[in-house]
Structures are given as C-alpha cells and as structure tokens.
Amino acid sequence: MDILVRKAKKHDKEAFGQLIKMYTPSMYKAAKAILKNDEDTADAIQETVLTCWEKIGTLKKDKYFKTWLIRILINHCNQIYRERSRNISEVRLPEEGSMEENFAAVEWKEFLQCLDEKYRIVTILYYVEGFKIREIAQILDISEKTVSGRLATARDRMEKQYMREKPSAVIYQMNLKRKEMLL
Amino acid sequence: MMQFEEMMDRIGSNNEVPERVWKKLDNVLNDLPDYEEELPFRRRGRQYAAAAAITVSMGTAFCVSNPALAAKIPFIGRIFEEVENKIPFSGDYSEKAVLLEQTAKEDEEGNLHAASGVAKTDAGITFTASEVYCDGLSVFLTAQIEVEQGGLENLPGHYIDGGDATAEMMYLRGEWNLPGGDARSLSNDNLEGKVIDDNTFVGMLKLDLEDYKSGGGGLSLRLSSIGWDDVTMADAESISESYRIEGQWDFDIPFSVDTESVKEIAVGQEGGGYTLEKVFVSPYQVVTYVDVPYEDREITREEYEALAAEKTGGTKDLGITYEEYVEEAGKVYPFWNTVICNQDGEILFSNPEDVGKTVAAVDGKEISALHIFVFDDADADLEIEKSRLGNGTVDMKRAEETAVVSAEVEVK
Structure with a gap:
C-alpha cells in the first residue's frame, strides 16, 4: 500500500488509480452515509479524486493516506449536502435497486433511514472502516468525546430499531425461502 | 449489542459499489491532469566550514x-x-x-x-x-x-x-x-x-x-x-x-559516532541485474543498499535549456550545469523495493530513500538474523506486504519465490 502511495505522490496515474479503486468501497459507504443517494455520492467521490490528485504531494505521512482521503471526501459531501439543502424543490428520482436485494442491502437501507447523517457517518467510520475514535475526531473536526457520544447514541437507536424490526427482517428471509421453494 | 455489531459487520463486508459510481470514477481517473515530476536538484558549490564551538560567551554567560x-x-x-x-x-x-x-x-x-x-x-x-x-x-x-x-x-x-x-x-x-x-x-x-x-x-x-x-x-x-x-x-x-x-x-x-553499536555486513547477493550489496544494523535501524540496474536516457542540451527556461522563467540558470543535470536525470530506474524482516518474519517498517537505499526501524524487535527481499515488480511486492498473517509475519516462502533477490543475513 505504501508503495502505491509513494508512486502516486510522484503523480503516477496508474498507481493513483489502483489506490483510489482500492478505497472506493470505503468512500462509497462513507459518502452514502451522508448523502443517501448514489448520484450525489458519485459526484462527491469524483470531486474527492480530483482534489486528492492535486494535493497528494502535500501528504506528509504515507500511511495516513486513508484518513486524509476520507477527510477530503467528508468535506466534499458536506458541500454537496449544503447545496442540496438550498435546492429543496429539486426532484430526485428514486434509486434504482435490484429486485432481489440481499439481507445486507436491506439492513443498509434500514440503517440509512433510522439515523441522522451525523450518527451515520461516525458509525460507518468506526464499525465499518475501522477508524479509531481519535482518527474520526480528526476527520470530522469534532472532539473525541463527541465521537464517543454519537457512537453510543447511534448504537442505542439502532438497537431499538433493529430489535423492533428484526421480526420483519426474519419474515423477509422467510418469504425469500418460500419463493425459492415455489420456483 | 452483538446484533448491532453483527449488522455493521454485514454492512461492512458488502463491498458492492453501483455501476454508475464506478463509471463516474473511471471517467475522472482517465482524465487526470498531468503533473511534471520534480527532479531532485542537488545544490553544489555551497560548502560549509567545520562546526564552530557551541558554547557562546556573552558577557555574563x-x-x-x-x-x-x-x-x-x-x-x-x-x-x-x-x-x-x-x-x-x-x-x-x-x-x-x-x-x-x-x-x-x-x-x-x-x-x-x-x-x-x-x-x-x-x-x-x-x-x-x-x-x-x-x-x-x-x-x-x-x-x-x-x-x-x-x-x-x-x-x-x-x-x-x-x-x-x-x-x-x-x-x-x-x-x-x-x-x-x-x-x-x-x-x-x-x-x-x-x-x-x-x-x-x-x-x-x-x-x-x-x-x-x-x-x-x-x-x-x-x-x-x-x-x-x-x-x-x-x-x-x-x-x-x-x-x-x-x-x-x-x-x-x-x-561523535557510536561505532560500537553499528554492524556492517557485506552481502553481495545478485539476481535479475539487482545486487543486495550490504546491510548496516544498529540498535535503532537497519539500512540496506541495493545496486539497481538502470538505463541511460539521452538528454540533449536543448532539453536542458528548455527546462531551465520553464523552471526559471527565462533566466536559464538552473543552478546546476548541463553535465550535472545529465548525471541526475539521465538514468532511468525500474521499479525496486526492499522488504526487510527479522528471523521471525516480522516486517520492519521502512521507507526507500535514495535509489537502492532502504531505511527500516527496529522499534525494539529482536534481531538475530534478517531476511531481505528485493522486488523488481510492484504487484509481487504488494502481495508480500499484504500477506502479513494473523501474527504480523509475512509469507517468507512466497517472498523467496517472487523476489528477484533474497538473502538471509546473520546478525548475531
């Protein structure tokens, strides 16, 4: 990984491309946790890639590339979020989705609907991306205490939501199995 | 609590990114602007006298x-x-x-x-x-x-x-x-x-x-x-x-130099045109030197003058002569990277420095022997660095198979 970062810092396009693609799933989850739709998420990732390419020479420590990348992404997401909030009359087309969504996809949707953006992002960064609380505080420019507090609140709300909705998730699975049997 | 974490694990393990996101990403990656690589200019001609004493007498000092x-x-x-x-x-x-x-x-x-x-x-x-x-x-x-x-x-x-x-x-x-x-x-x-x-x-x-x-x-x-x-x-x-x-x-x-602490070990292991020449080991770091093969690139005087004009806004004084510039920029080196492990396969975190030189931190690890692998291929190198097993050791057998040079060096 460090080698790719070193080469990317010398503006090696191939190395940079490989690096970005490796982190795209992480960027996607973090951006979607804020923006909730794929179109804005794609825009945020696009802007992030351009900013990174321009500024990668300023990255001091190679091993903090991911932290640095996600921080830039969050800023672009916040920008898009603010712009979108100003254009509330804009019509958003419904997300295209697969008819045969898996359980994880269903849970992902539940997660997006159940929590506010500020709780979603700390949850994704901590549980999914594995950042430490201190790193999350740096990425989001908030105190470590605030990060811990938001994580606790997110868990609490999700626990209640998940426990309440688990029966419906179970029923969903049962329906899938029933469908398979019929076919 | 476990159910929540299990759910987050499932969300985390799902790495699907929609096609439209990949498409936009590919578009931007295919259209990245070009940047010129900064060449390492060494300044010459600024020689400094031997160090002066550091105690300064200042009246009542x-x-x-x-x-x-x-x-x-x-x-x-x-x-x-x-x-x-x-x-x-x-x-x-x-x-x-x-x-x-x-x-x-x-x-x-x-x-x-x-x-x-x-x-x-x-x-x-x-x-x-x-x-x-x-x-x-x-x-x-x-x-x-x-x-x-x-x-x-x-x-x-x-x-x-x-x-x-x-x-x-x-x-x-x-x-x-x-x-x-x-x-x-x-x-x-x-x-x-x-x-x-x-x-x-x-x-x-x-x-x-x-x-x-x-x-x-x-x-x-x-x-x-x-x-x-x-x-x-x-x-x-x-x-x-x-x-x-x-x-x-x-x-x-x-x-003064602590000469008792450092061990210099001649290696001389060759492979694919690369030679692991020597290793230095101190209580704090391991430094390896590899002779990396290179190709000469012809640099015309016109190219040098054009670069000087571009970088200096027309003054054409780069601070180094044409011959010095050819010496610096006239060699094209292929990919190289050195991975250094101790006798237990624990990787020593390192950074390559000048061409062929790698400096790795000991960070308190016990070192009785070193396994050193030189790679001429970025994918093979990346594979080994990512191969770190659950206990933090690398797959040394695989490293030996894919490295262009591998050597085991006794330290103690």
Whole structure:
C-alpha cells in the first residue's frame, strides 16, 4: 500500500488509480452515509479524486493516506449536502435497486433511514472502516468525546430499531425461502 | 449489542459499489491532469566550514549545571528519555546520547535564560537543541520548541507503526549539512515527540546520512520554518501544517559516532541485474543498499535549456550545469523495493530513500538474523506486504519465490 502511495505522490496515474479503486468501497459507504443517494455520492467521490490528485504531494505521512482521503471526501459531501439543502424543490428520482436485494442491502437501507447523517457517518467510520475514535475526531473536526457520544447514541437507536424490526427482517428471509421453494 | 455489531459487520463486508459510481470514477481517473515530476536538484558549490564551538560567551554567560537550568527549561537534557519509546525508530537513546553543553545568560533581574548557542529565538518561537546521538547512519537530535502564541494543545496525534501508541509532530523546513558536505533540504524530516503544554513541544529529529560515517563531525542545521497541525482548523484539505512560521534558527552541533553499536555486513547477493550489496544494523535501524540496474536516457542540451527556461522563467540558470543535470536525470530506474524482516518474519517498517537505499526501524524487535527481499515488480511486492498473517509475519516462502533477490543475513 505504501508503495502505491509513494508512486502516486510522484503523480503516477496508474498507481493513483489502483489506490483510489482500492478505497472506493470505503468512500462509497462513507459518502452514502451522508448523502443517501448514489448520484450525489458519485459526484462527491469524483470531486474527492480530483482534489486528492492535486494535493497528494502535500501528504506528509504515507500511511495516513486513508484518513486524509476520507477527510477530503467528508468535506466534499458536506458541500454537496449544503447545496442540496438550498435546492429543496429539486426532484430526485428514486434509486434504482435490484429486485432481489440481499439481507445486507436491506439492513443498509434500514440503517440509512433510522439515523441522522451525523450518527451515520461516525458509525460507518468506526464499525465499518475501522477508524479509531481519535482518527474520526480528526476527520470530522469534532472532539473525541463527541465521537464517543454519537457512537453510543447511534448504537442505542439502532438497537431499538433493529430489535423492533428484526421480526420483519426474519419474515423477509422467510418469504425469500418460500419463493425459492415455489420456483 | 452483538446484533448491532453483527449488522455493521454485514454492512461492512458488502463491498458492492453501483455501476454508475464506478463509471463516474473511471471517467475522472482517465482524465487526470498531468503533473511534471520534480527532479531532485542537488545544490553544489555551497560548502560549509567545520562546526564552530557551541558554547557562546556573552558577557555574563557561564556554564550551569542541569538542575539550575531545569527550573527554567525542565525538559532540556532529558528529552530522549521523555520521547524515545513514543516515536518511530524508538529505542534506548538516553543512555548513549550526549547532552549539548548548555550555557545560560543572567539578565539584570538575575533570571536565567537558555543559551544562545543551543537556543535560538525568532518569530515568536524558541528552538532549543538538547541532546545528540549518532550511530553512524543517522544523527538523532532532540529539541524543545516553545511557541509564544500557543495552540499546541490542538496538535493531533498520529499512530506510530505497529500499535496504539501515538506521537505528535512538528514540521521543520530548512537545510543541513556535515562539514565539507553538500547542503541537504529538510523535506520529510520532522520533530516527532509530544506536546508538554499549550506552548511547549519536545521531540526528536532524525537526519539520515548519505553513507555510513565512522568519525565524529558537526551538524550544521539551518531552519527556515517551523509548522504544526491544528485539529480545530476547518480546512481539511490542508490536513497538515495548519500553521507555518517563517524565521531563522541556525545551529552548529558537534557529535561523535557510536561505532560500537553499528554492524556492517557485506552481502553481495545478485539476481535479475539487482545486487543486495550490504546491510548496516544498529540498535535503532537497519539500512540496506541495493545496486539497481538502470538505463541511460539521452538528454540533449536543448532539453536542458528548455527546462531551465520553464523552471526559471527565462533566466536559464538552473543552478546546476548541463553535465550535472545529465548525471541526475539521465538514468532511468525500474521499479525496486526492499522488504526487510527479522528471523521471525516480522516486517520492519521502512521507507526507500535514495535509489537502492532502504531505511527500516527496529522499534525494539529482536534481531538475530534478517531476511531481505528485493522486488523488481510492484504487484509481487504488494502481495508480500499484504500477506502479513494473523501474527504480523509475512509469507517468507512466497517472498523467496517472487523476489528477484533474497538473502538471509546473520546478525548475531
């Protein structure tokens, strides 16, 4: 990984491309946790890639590339979020989705609907991306205490939501199995 | 609680990114603007005299013992002790380091102030050099930085290699050289250590020497700016160096080399045109030298002059001659990287430096033997670095199969 970062810092396009693609799933989850739709998420990732390419020479420590990348992404997401909030009359087309969504996809949707953006992002960064609380505080420019507090609140709300909705998730699975049997 | 975490695990394990997102990403990656690589110009012709003595007589200046100065500048003289296990290239330096001779001046009220020889103040920042140590491969210098404006308590910590330990960092720019040597820029050379209070930072600076040095010398250090991060700054794109203070802090610091600590081991292992020539091992670092094959690139005088015109806005004076430029830029090197492990397969975190030279941190690992792998292929190299198994060791069998050179070197 460090080698790719070193080469990317010398503006090696191939190395940079490989690096970005490796982190795209992480960027996607973090951006979607804020923006909730794929179109804005794609825009945020696009802007992030351009900013990174321009500024990668300023990255001091190679091993903090991911932290640095996600921080830039969050800023672009916040920008898009603010712009979108100003254009509330804009019509958003419904997300295209697969008819045969898996359980994880269903849970992902539940997660997006159940929590506010500020709780979603700390949850994704901590549980999914594995950042430490201190790193999350740096990425989001908030105190470590605030990060811990938001994580606790997110868990609490999700626990209640998940426990309440688990029966419906179970029923969903049962329906899938029933469908398979019929076919 | 477990159900929530299980759910987050499932969300995390789903790596599907929609096609439309990949498409937009591909478009931007295929259309990245070009940047020219900065070529490493070495300055020549600026030779410096041997280091001057560091004690400066200033009227009422006199040597004081540590306890007296300790009242004013408590960390001076024991910064190694304070930071040595908290930084990259950690190790036990404090017993071997030399305390820089501190002098002090008494003002009219009878207050002691740190010496002008090892303490310099400019632009509201006082930089005080404290201790020095040299293992022949690098010069390790500790220092205290006092910032009048404060704000150092907002310095973010960075995780250092391997564990949960953190260190803070202050960024230094300027130049340094040894007697008779070329001036070298401070680029990624930072003071790593810890914040003491809102105005005070202590840390260690590691300056790598070009080649192993067995005799003593003098370090001439000329700082032109000191910078640091501030976690409260909103400008996320400049994640580092929220503040940069320009100034002048010049030092001449004599040192002797701890020749007993360093072992030089000739290797001479060849493969695919690459040769692992030698290894140096000290208690703090391992340095390997590889002879990397290269191709000559023809550089015409017209190309040199065009580059000079572009970089200098038409003055055509690059600061180096055409012949020197050909020497620097006329060699095209292929990919190379060296992976260094101890006898147990634990990888030593490293950075390649000049072509063929890799510097790796010992960080307290036991070393009775080294397994060294030189790669000429980025994918093979990446595969091995990612192969780190559950216990932090690499797949050495695979490394031997895919490296262009592999060697086992007995150290003890």
